[in-house]
Amino acid sequence: MAAQKLSIAKALNESLRKALETDPKVLIMGEDVGKLGGVFRITDGLQKDFGEDRVIDTPLAESGIVGTAIGLALRGYRPIVEIQFDGFVFPAYDQIVTQLAKMHARALGKIKMPVVIRIPYGGGIGAVEHHSESPEALFAHVAGLKVVSPSNASDAYWMMQQAVQSDDPIIFFEPKRRYWDKGDLDTESIPLPLHKAVVARAGSDLTLAAYGPMVKVCLEAAAAAQEEGKSVEVLDLRSMSPIDFDAVQTSVEKTGRLVVVHEAPVFYGSGAEIAARITERCFYHLEAPVLRVGGYHAPYPPARLEDEYLPGLDRVLDAVDRSLAY
Amino acid sequence: MTVESTAARKPRRSSKRTSAAKTPQTSEPQLVQLLTPEGERVEHPDFEIDLSPDELRGLYRDMVLTRRFDAEATALQRQGELGLWASLLGQEAAQIGSGRALRDDDYVFPTYREHGVAWCRGVDPTNLLGMFRGVNHGGWDPTTNNFHLYTIVIGSQTLHATGYAMGVAKDGADSAVVAYFGDGASSQGDVAEAFTFSAVYNAPVVFFCQNNQWAISEPTEKQMRVPLYQRAQGFGFPGVRVDGNDVLACLAVTRSALERARRGEGPTLVEAFTYRMGAHTTSDDPTKYRADEERAAWEAKDPILRLRTYLEKQDLADAAFFAALEEESETLGKRVREAVRAMPDPDRMAIFDHTYADGNPLVDEERAQFAAYQASFAEEGN
Numbered sequence: 001m002a003a004q005k006l007s008i009a010k011a012l013n014e015s016l017r018k019a020l021e022t023d024p025k026v027l028i029m030g031e032d033v034g035k036l037g038g039v040f041r042i043t044d045g046l047q048k049d050f051g052e053d054r055v056i057d058t059p060l061a062e063s064g065i066v067g068t069a070i071g072l073a074l075r076g077y078r079p080i081v082e083i084q085f086d087g088f089v090f091p092a093y094d095q096i097v098t099q100l101a102k103m104h105a106r107a108l109g110k111i112k113m114p115v116v117i118r119i120p121y122g123g124g125i126g127a128v129e130h131h132s133e134s135p136e137a138l139f140a141h142v143a144g145l146k147v148v149s150p151s152n153a154s155d156a157y158w159m160m161q162q163a164v165q166s167d168d169p170i171i172f173f174e175p176k177r178r179y180w181d182k183g184d185l186d187t188e189s190i191p192l193p194l195h196k197a198v199v200a201r202a203g204s205d206l207t208l209a210a211y212g213p214m215v216k217v218c219l220e221a222a223a224a225a226q227e228e229g230k231s232v233e234v235l236d237l238r239s240m241s242p243i244d245f246d247a248v249q250t251s252v253e254k255t256g257r258l259v260v261v262h263e264a265p266v267f268y269g270s271g272a273e274i275a276a277r278i279t280e281r282c283f284y285h286l287e288a289p290v291l292r293v294g295g296y297h298a299p300y301p302p303a304r305l306e307d308e309y310l311p312g313l314d315r316v317l318d319a320v321d322r323s324l325a326y
Numbered sequence: 327m328t329v330e331s332t333a334a335r336k337p338r339r340s341s342k343r344t345s346a347a348k349t350p351q352t353s354e355p356q357l358v359q360l361l362t363p364e365g366e367r368v369e370h371p372d373f374e375i376d377l378s379p380d381e382l383r384g385l386y387r388d389m390v391l392t393r394r395f396d397a398e399a400t401a402l403q404r405q406g407e408l409g410l411w412a413s414l415l416g417q418e419a420a421q422i423g424s425g426r427a428l429r430d431d432d433y434v435f436p437t438y439r440e441h442g443v444a445w446c447r448g449v450d451p452t453n454l455l456g457m458f459r460g461v462n463h464g465g466w467d468p469t470t471n472n473f474h475l476y477t478i479v480i481g482s483q484t485l486h487a488t489g490y491a492m493g494v495a496k497d498g499a500d501s502a503v504v505a506y507f508g509d510g511a512s513s514q515g516d517v518a519e520a521f522t523f524s525a526v527y528n529a530p531v532v533f534f535c536q537n538n539q540w541a542i543s544e545p546t547e548k549q550m551r552v553p554l555y556q557r558a559q560g561f562g563f564p565g566v567r568v569d570g571n572d573v574l575a576c577l578a579v580t581r582s583a584l585e586r587a588r589r590g591e592g593p594t595l596v597e598a599f600t601y602r603m604g605a606h607t608t609s610d611d612p613t614k615y616r617a618d619e620e621r622a623a624w625e626a627k628d629p630i631l632r633l634r635t636y637l638e639k640q641d642l643a644d645a646a647f648f649a650a651l652e653e654e655s656e657t658l659g660k661r662v663r664e665a666v667r668a669m670p671d672p673d674r675m676a677i678f679d680h681t682y683a684d685g686n687p688l689v690d691e692e693r694a695q696f697a698a699y700q701a702s703f704a705e706e707g708n
Contacts, residue, residue: 064488071487074474099482241688
């Protein structure tokens with residue numbers, strides 16, 4: 001397998017397969033990950049090929065899934081945990097925050113916590129309550145955790161490989177409404193480091209910074225802006241903790257303008273952190289205040305309203321216009 | 327495994343709620359007991375134990391030294407050397423009995439009160455004091471003695487123990503895992519989930535609950551309406567209530583549960599029925615919520631006293647043994663006292679150490695800022 005075109009879902013499946021093949025200590029755990037292959041089929045066929053001891057259907061108990069994964073990691077295993085949906089992670093939040101994130105520090109570095117927690121996240125699929133949330137800031141705020149989100153098939157494949165190899169706990173947010181988007185994957189290329197941001201589209205008038213599901217929207221916005229003669233750069237952050245501020249700074253020093261876009265509520269969101277840091281780093285380069293586009297300070301709405309809640313092309317372009325108007 | 331007694335236990339405290347009188351846990355099931363409070367050896371059909379005089383004296387020594395260590399730590403807290411201490415006073419038999427049932431390759435997940443178990447694992451007691459002095463959050467290497475760090479969030483470690491035990495089974499090893507927790511923790515969802523996972527995966531784990539009757543100020547009546555050990559049945563594995571002040575019974579029951587786990591027969595819940603004679607921690611004031619008579623009643627069941635009575639009655643230990651042990655206790659107390667006072671504050675840069683195994687540029691940036699800030703004082707000559 002070298003260069004090919006496949007969906008993010010399939011790229012994740014291939015990546016998990018490779019992880020299981022490469023290291024006998026790698027385990028996959030979660031609700032319905034076995035015979036069903038997960039509700040999104042990300043683990044499709046893996047239990048059939050690797051057995052019930054490696055791809056483990058668990059009881060319906062999120063704290064139990066993460067808590068036992070911690071114990072397995074202490075025993076030398078490298079569990080990859082699937083949380084079925086974003087809104088279901090909270091029963092496990094205690095284990096993730098009070099235990100998983102701190103174990104390495106509490107043991108003065110003597111033990112490691114190589115646990116990956118996969119969370120299909122974000123809206124746009126017409127789902128019911130608790131199936132469309134973007135809680136990444138809640139995890140990025142916690143020292144000891146790393147938080148990433150791929151936006152395309154190649155990153156999905158490679159970032160999963162890197163997350164599994166990491167000795168730190170990684171919260172791996174999968175943009176569920178992009179699962180079926182296809183992209184190029186070269187399984188023999190040399191991947192970017194896990195926490196590096198990448199310029200997804202070069203531009204000179206303004207920087208759009210996004211990750212996960214919003215990268216595609218931002219690329220579409222940049223293409224639309226181009227038709228109006230505006231050159232917009234799109235930065236795919238890829239990692240929300242740590243954030244590659246150097247890459248954001250480099251881009252903003254070139255364009256002088258920054259708009260951060262994410263699905264999560266703007267209030268206390270990752271956009272706030274980026275805006276504050278970039279204002280501090282690039283104060284004299286900025287031609288306009290850093291603007292943010294994201295969700296509202298309201299519960300994620302019923303599906304019939306999610307198009308109003310989620311930042312779409314028009315809201316991103318509106319922010320681009322507001323920034324350029326300064 | 328045990329026979330329920332129908333005799334109602336006298337309620338500990340008056341309650342306006344009449345339903346409290348009907349709560350089944352107020353009837354006291356028969357405990358597995360091998361040594362009575364009066365120091366008499368008794369037999370139990372399911373649990374036998376045959377210890378040499380040396381082993382018996384060893385258990386006594388463990389309990390005495392653990393109590394001495396605990397008393398020293400309590401004193402050190404009162405003297406301002408420790409920020410907090412969670413005393414195990416009264417729970418020595420539960421901890422030494424279960425701890426001495428373990429093999430070196432077994433693995434222990436404690437709460438924050440398992441000083442006696444740590445002793446059995448060979449963890450130097452002074453290592454336990456760093457977190458209470460505030461110089462680290464545990465700090466010992468859990469893999470050296472197969473004794474995990476103390477866990478403060480109630481019940482979390484029962485899931486870690488279960489996961490670890492699942493790994494032991496995957497490895498094909500015949501070691502076992504023990505998760506310690508208290509009666510209050512049994513109300514936590516994590517403990518129920520640990521029971522579920524361990525039963526489903528037949529994990530070689532022993533859940534050792536020290537029911538010391540009080541979760542800070544809340545009596546067991548506020549935690550449960552059926553005897554705790556009976557909960558195991560609903561999850562599909564055996565539960566047994568043992569006299570937690572009887573070191574022989576705790577050893578025999580834990581040994582049996584560990585052997586069961588090693589044979590691949592899955593988890594067991596052991597409820598060690600005991601009593602916390604002191605406060606929950608040194609920040610607590612038990613006089614506000616429990617009667618003196620209650621403590622007095624439990625003092626009569628003291629785990630150390632009853633073994634001493636037995637040793638003396640059976641001529642298994644002479645005055646020289648007790649005198650030597652007294653001296654050893656004082657030496658331990660002195661060593662602990664000196665070690666705590668000599669414990670240096672950590673280097674201030676340690677704030678940033680070990681946040682991540684693979685590093686993190688944000689931590690590096692903040693570390694550098696903090697170092698520069700600190701250095702600025704030195705430059706000013708302060």
